[in-house]
Amino acid sequence: xxxxxxxxxxxxxxxxxxxxxxxxxxxxxxxxxxxxxxxxxxxxxxxxxxxxxxxxxxxxxxxxxxxxxxxxxxxxxxxxxxxxxxxxxxxxxxxxxxxxxxxxxxxxxxxxxxxxxxxxxxxxxxxxxxxxxxxxxxxxxxxxxxxxxxxxxxxxxxxxxxxxxxxxxxxxxxxxxxxxxxxxxxxxxxxxxxxxxxxxxxxxxxxxxxxxxxxxxxxxxxxxxxxxxxxxxxxxxxxxxxxxxxxxxxxxxxxxxxxxxxxxxxxxxxxxxxxxxxxxxxxxxxxxxxxxxxxxxxxxxxxxxxxxxxxxxxxxxxxxxxxxxxxxxxxxxxxxxxxxxxxxxxxxxxxxxxxxxxxxxxxxxxxxxxxxxxxxxxxxxxxxxxxxxxxxxxxxxxxxxxxxxxxxxxxxxxxxxxxxxxxxxxxxxxxxxxxxxxxxxxxxxxxx
Amino acid sequence: xxxxxxxxxxxxxxxxxxxxxxxxxxxxxxxxxxxxxxxxxxxxxxxxxxxxxxxxxxxxxxxxxxxxxxxxxxxxxxxxxxxxxxxxxxxxxxxxxxxxxxxxxxxxxxxxxxxxxxxxxxxxxxxxxxxxxxxxxxxxxxxxxxxxxxxxxxxxxxxxxxxxxxxxxxxxxxxxxxxxxxxxxxxxxxxxxxxxxxxxxxxxxxxxxxxxxxxxxxxxxxxxxxxxxxxxxxxxxxxxxxxxxxxxxxxxxxxxxxxxxxxxxxxxxxxxxxxxxxxxxxxxxxxxxxxxxxxxxxxxxxxxxxxxxxxxxxxxxxxxxxxxxxxxxxxxxxxxxxxxxxxxxxxxxxxxxxxxxxxxxxxxxxxxxxxxxxxxxxxxxxxxxxxxxxxxxxxxxxxxxxxxxxxxxxxxxxxxxxxxxxxxxxxxxxxxxxxxxxxxxxxxxxxxxxxxxxxxxxxxxxxxxxxxxxxxxxxxxxxxxxxxxxxxxxxxxxxxxxxxxxxxxxxxxx
Numbered sequence: 001x002x003x004x005x006x007x008x009x010x011x012x013x014x015x016x017x018x019x020x021x022x023x024x025x026x027x028x029x030x031x032x033x034x035x036x037x038x039x040x041x042x043x044x045x046x047x048x049x050x051x052x053x054x055x056x057x058x059x060x061x062x063x064x065x066x067x068x069x070x071x072x073x074x075x076x077x078x079x080x081x082x083x084x085x086x087x088x089x090x091x092x093x094x095x096x097x098x099x100x101x102x103x104x105x106x107x108x109x110x111x112x113x114x115x116x117x118x119x120x121x122x123x124x125x126x127x128x129x130x131x132x133x134x135x136x137x138x139x140x141x142x143x144x145x146x147x148x149x150x151x152x153x154x155x156x157x158x159x160x161x162x163x164x165x166x167x168x169x170x171x172x173x174x175x176x177x178x179x180x181x182x183x184x185x186x187x188x189x190x191x192x193x194x195x196x197x198x199x200x201x202x203x204x205x206x207x208x209x210x211x212x213x214x215x216x217x218x219x220x221x222x223x224x225x226x227x228x229x230x231x232x233x234x235x236x237x238x239x240x241x242x243x244x245x246x247x248x249x250x251x252x253x254x255x256x257x258x259x260x261x262x263x264x265x266x267x268x269x270x271x272x273x274x275x276x277x278x279x280x281x282x283x284x285x286x287x288x289x290x291x292x293x294x295x296x297x298x299x300x301x302x303x304x305x306x307x308x309x310x311x312x313x314x315x316x317x318x319x320x321x322x323x324x325x326x327x328x329x330x331x332x333x334x335x336x337x338x339x340x341x342x343x344x345x346x347x348x349x350x351x352x353x354x355x356x357x358x359x360x361x362x363x364x365x366x367x368x369x370x371x372x373x374x375x376x377x378x379x380x381x382x383x384x385x386x387x388x389x390x391x392x393x394x395x396x397x398x399x400x401x402x403x404x405x406x407x408x409x410x411x412x413x414x415x416x417x418x419x420x421x422x423x424x425x426x427x428x429x430x431x432x433x434x435x436x437x438x439x440x441x442x443x444x445x446x447x448x
Numbered sequence: 449x450x451x452x453x454x455x456x457x458x459x460x461x462x463x464x465x466x467x468x469x470x471x472x473x474x475x476x477x478x479x480x481x482x483x484x485x486x487x488x489x490x491x492x493x494x495x496x497x498x499x500x501x502x503x504x505x506x507x508x509x510x511x512x513x514x515x516x517x518x519x520x521x522x523x524x525x526x527x528x529x530x531x532x533x534x535x536x537x538x539x540x541x542x543x544x545x546x547x548x549x550x551x552x553x554x555x556x557x558x559x560x561x562x563x564x565x566x567x568x569x570x571x572x573x574x575x576x577x578x579x580x581x582x583x584x585x586x587x588x589x590x591x592x593x594x595x596x597x598x599x600x601x602x603x604x605x606x607x608x609x610x611x612x613x614x615x616x617x618x619x620x621x622x623x624x625x626x627x628x629x630x631x632x633x634x635x636x637x638x639x640x641x642x643x644x645x646x647x648x649x650x651x652x653x654x655x656x657x658x659x660x661x662x663x664x665x666x667x668x669x670x671x672x673x674x675x676x677x678x679x680x681x682x683x684x685x686x687x688x689x690x691x692x693x694x695x696x697x698x699x700x701x702x703x704x705x706x707x708x709x710x711x712x713x714x715x716x717x718x719x720x721x722x723x724x725x726x727x728x729x730x731x732x733x734x735x736x737x738x739x740x741x742x743x744x745x746x747x748x749x750x751x752x753x754x755x756x757x758x759x760x761x762x763x764x765x766x767x768x769x770x771x772x773x774x775x776x777x778x779x780x781x782x783x784x785x786x787x788x789x790x791x792x793x794x795x796x797x798x799x800x801x802x803x804x805x806x807x808x809x810x811x812x813x814x815x816x817x818x819x820x821x822x823x824x825x826x827x828x829x830x831x832x833x834x835x836x837x838x839x840x841x842x843x844x845x846x847x848x849x850x851x852x853x854x855x856x857x858x859x860x861x862x863x864x865x866x867x868x869x870x871x872x873x874x875x876x877x878x879x880x881x882x883x884x885x886x887x888x889x890x891x892x893x894x895x896x897x898x899x900x901x902x903x904x905x906x907x908x909x910x911x912x913x914x915x916x917x918x919x920x921x922x923x924x925x926x927x928x929x930x931x932x933x934x935x936x937x938x939x940x941x942x943x944x945x946x947x948x949x950x951x952x953x954x955x956x957x958x
Contacts (some may be wrong), residue, residue, distance in 0.1 A: 005900035014829045023821045029692040029845040034729045045813035048556045059565025061580030070570045090539025091532035097749040102932040106535035107748035116949040120515045132606045135794035163794040170790035174651025246500045248510045269581045270571035270795025272751035295942035297935035307942040313645035318654045323645035326607040330747025340524045341487035344516035360495035378504040430494040
């Protein structure tokens with residue numbers, strides 16, 4: 001087998017050196033009745049070309065040749081071949097968590113850079129590296145708020161990504177955390193009147209997302225005021241991180257939970273991505289996840305180490321801030337390289353292009369009779385349209401035109417079956433936006 | 449703060465020039481930044497431009513991100529390439545970190561994960577245009593069920609620790625459906641720290657149980673501890689000592705008699721694949737670490753994947769969605785599962801990691817047993833060649849890893865960490881130090897199947913040489929490493945006054 005570096009005679013010599021007749025003797029501590037006598041029932045071994053063929057065949061069964069207008073938490077953005085070339089260096093790809101700092105300064109330095117970039121973007125003082133993704137980052141941010149405030153009630157906007165809320169429910173269920181959901185207004189933003197009725201004074205946190213699941217930007221400073229007036233923390237989720245190129249960062253929030261997929265990470269049918277928690281310095285000891293800190297060696301040379309490990313499971317066990325161990329370090333590196341390439345001007349230009357494409361798409365689609373913009377709040381690269389009929393039916397027809405239509409909000413919001421969440425990014429060609437508009441016009445022209 | 453390595457005396461005064469190699473002086477990316485540089489350009493906008501503050505309102509917009517790097521493409525390439533040279537990696541040599549299973553990460557797996565039509569797929573796209581992704585998930589599930597002898601699987605958890613939590617939540621949901629979720633989960637003192645941390649998030653209390661003199665579960669103790677309150681025992685098998693629990697059947701029987709479940713932490717599955725199946729020896733629920741046994745790259749700390757495998761009676765409680773094959777042969781995601789614990793992560797988990805693991809399994813087929821045999825062979829070979837030099841606290845049959853202690857070297861003031869750091873000078877990554885906790889001064893060595901006899905011999909020589917140095921020149925060992933770009937770092941200072949991000953005033957001078 002090509003991955004195994006031993007000849008039969010080397011195996012024999014090693015067995016002789018150990019002093020056993022057969023390799024089976026090394027497994028005698030397993031009770032005999034549990035030892036397999038037959039080979040496992042697995043497909044026969046494949047050579048490298050056959051493995052490639054298998055996966056190429058699977059790729060051909062997917063959406064090649066389709067244009068997509070899906071966002072809803074996962075975005076198609078530019079990526080440079082440089083990023084992929086660098087992260088495929090074996091020294092990054094095949095190294096372990098950098099516990100042995102002298103031998104892992106590459107990873108540690110990059111983590112420190114990642115933490116810095118995330119602080120600059122979010123307007124927060126400290127960021128970890130890393131959480132699994134946006135959904136678990138948001139969940140851990142809520143658990144963190146509960147520890148900080150000692151309160152067990154959480155007010156969560158319904159406009160937070162539905163799957164993020166679902167993950168939060170799963171985690172919170174057995175921890176005595178009570179979750180109450182707050183609705184949205186016609187602007188698509190959190191309903192502040194409803195929020196005030198829910199007496200935030202007993203809440204650990206108010207949890208919003210911005211831009212939210214409807215693509216609408218929330219009024220973070222005002223929400224922070226409501227939260228802080230009642231001693232609650234404001235937790236802000238971000239699913240579309242490119243927005244931070246032009247959208248005001250949630251600096252007033254106490255904890256920011258971000259999905260970093262937009263920073264050079266391919267959609268890959270749901271993962272791996274990279275989650276981040278950013279917060280204020282004063283909360284750092286309640287924060288989960290890895291942190292790299294700057295220090296020096298005996299000769300005064302700058303270096304980086306994993307630090308504040310007394311928060312973590314390998315030291316604190318059941319008293320740790322989280323059970324997280326393996327995280328998404330390689331994708332934190334992807335984001336770091338990607339953002340280094342894109343730089344200050346590039347990120348701003350990319351964000352502006354997203355805004356322009358989405359505004360163009362909105363204008364084109366609003367021209368279709370019976371289609372209107374829903375939710376009046378300011379939006380970035382996603383916006384909601386109301387169709388005169390079920391979005392799911394329209395999308396079925398679009399699929400025949402090789403278009404993966406906008407996200408049907410009815411999937412998660414029973415009251416919004418006619419509303420569609422449209423996404424356009426810098427990678428969406430104008431011609432495809434025009435094709436989408438023409439296709440929807442044609443579909444809606446036909447009687448149901 | 450000054451950085452001595454970057455400043456040297458020259459005939460023209462102090463200069464910022466290389467001493468050994470320019471890459472040894474590499475600063476932070478922010479320190480290379482200058483206004484107007486960039487490393488990536490976008491195609492021109494093909495729709496009318498929009499003014500952000502007019503479109504969104506001034507109160508919702510920002511100026512350019514303060515402090516963000518401005519560097520060119522070549523500077524990015526050089527910076528990260530130089531950083532990479534400061535890392536050790538499996539691609540460079542043996543990485544004998546016990547419990548971490550640092551094996552070869554096949555390159556073809558990287559290739560297929562990046563294919564157009566796989567890397568490009570959106571998790572919300574309809575099943576009609578996702579059949580390839582769904583089939584990959586389905587095929588992987590089938591393979592993992594075959595390897596473990598379990599009945600049903602979820603691929604959603606994205607790390608071992610998340611797999612633990614998922615399994616515990618399923619145990620809880622099952623027991624709740626029987627009328628009482630119970631209160632406590634038993635954990636041996638040799639367990640990974642993630643086990644107790646996961647137990648707490650699942651809403652259970654941890655009760656630690658002591659290992660016996662043989663480092664194994666004391667079944668008399670287990671009988672005593674396994675009261676009506678106990679929901680499950682979380683057992684790592686083979687244990688973190690690299691030893692198979694010989695009384696596994698009895699352990700399972702004790703738990704099952706009292707209505708408790710057996711959870712197996714599959715972190716050490718690399719000792720078992722193709723040789724024995726947890727489903728056959730009484731395990732009710734387990735997780736696998738695909739970034740260990742199934743070769744997906746650890747990437748400096750992740751990503752991973754922690755699929756959970758269960759017996760039939762736990763199937764209704766799997767997280768949503770579940771990948772199913774319909775009667776017409778098409779694949780789909782089933783969300784309609786009323787007894788499900790819910791979701792533990794958005795979408796279907798780390799698909800890109802899952803497909804790499806499938807590529808690994810397809811490369812071996814049933815021959816995966818040979819990998820297991822070679823892993824156990826390597827660990828026993830190293831043990832045989834080092835047991836005359838290092839203390840072996842538990843003289844039991846080793847499987848994929850062997851745990852020594854620093855007891856003999858400690859007499860000269862040399863501890864496990866010193867020996868580990870000195871290994872770096874011999875060109876090896878250190879083994880795992882100070883774990884498991886039941887072995888004071890533990891030296892936990894897991895070579896994996898990816899090492900040739902020659903590499904094992906080099907490692908053995910290095911360890912023997914360090915043992916000799918500990919006798920003749922302990923100071924040399926205690927101050928190691930001597931060959932790296934920087935020496936041992938001041939971790940106490942790092943934690944006392946944390947510097948967790950770059951600021952111009954603190955790191956600006958080169």
